[in-house]
Amino acid sequence: MKTFNTLIDAAALAHHLHDARWRVFDCSFDLVHPHAGELAYREAHIPGAIYAHLERDLSGPLNGRNGRHPLPDPARFAAKLGEWGVGSDTQVVVYDDAAGTYAVRLWWMLRWLGHDAVAVLDGGLNAWEAAGHDLTDAETQHPHAEFTPRLRPDMVVDVHFVESQPPRDGARILDARNAQRFRGENETLDPVGGHIPGAVNRFFKDNLAPTGRFKPAEVLQAEYRQLMDGRSAAEIVHSCGSGVTACHNLLAMEVAGLSGSRLYPGSWSEWCADPSRPVATGS
Numbered sequence: 001m002k003t004f005n006t007l008i009d010a011a012a013l014a015h016h017l018h019d020a021r022w023r024v025f026d027c028s029f030d031l032v033h034p035h036a037g038e039l040a041y042r043e044a045h046i047p048g049a050i051y052a053h054l055e056r057d058l059s060g061p062l063n064g065r066n067g068r069h070p071l072p073d074p075a076r077f078a079a080k081l082g083e084w085g086v087g088s089d090t091q092v093v094v095y096d097d098a099a100g101t102y103a104v105r106l107w108w109m110l111r112w113l114g115h116d117a118v119a120v121l122d123g124g125l126n127a128w129e130a131a132g133h134d135l136t137d138a139e140t141q142h143p144h145a146e147f148t149p150r151l152r153p154d155m156v157v158d159v160h161f162v163e164s165q166p167p168r169d170g171a172r173i174l175d176a177r178n179a180q181r182f183r184g185e186n187e188t189l190d191p192v193g194g195h196i197p198g199a200v201n202r203f204f205k206d207n208l209a210p211t212g213r214f215k216p217a218e219v220l221q222a223e224y225r226q227l228m229d230g231r232s233a234a235e236i237v238h239s240c241g242s243g244v245t246a247c248h249n250l251l252a253m254e255v256a257g258l259s260g261s262r263l264y265p266g267s268w269s270e271w272c273a274d275p276s277r278p279v280a281t282g283s
Contacts, residue, residue, distance in 0.1 A: 068189070090117065
């Protein structure tokens, strides 16, 4: 069976929609209105899709120092995947109503737990509807499956790693937030504005064409190689506000054939929680 591990289009998903080995997840979310995505899911979603809530399902407990969306305990999340019917041979497809903004978190987390057969619906819910496919308001339950995690700790860096990097010569940190937040302007989500010293801005929406789908691989590769400044993919660390949209840039690099970059899950919201850490502003 062919597996999809980066992107999948609406036609391919529709062809496999009723395959017993496939699971589809709706990850729609709104940081300002945390219940909005789930309410929208209840009104209409891709048939068979399960709802995965960013804060309830895809994040762990907050302690005031570990960012706004810390990673959950791997064993507990693996158990949740089993409850959702995801097993070792399951093809997973994730989507949202925002061109992958939040779905990429679940895509990355499955890979972190060693499950490569996971893809983001390119263009998300909008692409599905534009292709003329049906939606439903019916909820779906799948038989329990056994999910055995094979954790890949090398996909993650922690705050101590980031602190140890020389701003000019260390790993390159790509910050996925918009340019204003990166510069420290109009910060509305975190108590401090700015960015990690030495970080380079790559707004995650720059991965998308005007259609809302990802740019071609060769275009993404050219854009990211320029940002990498001669570094290998393994020397790239992705950050954002809380470790969510950073996964969008990580996916874009995978699409571009630049595999092996890593995620800083705590991101800016963890970094700025300690007032002793340096803060950079401006471009």
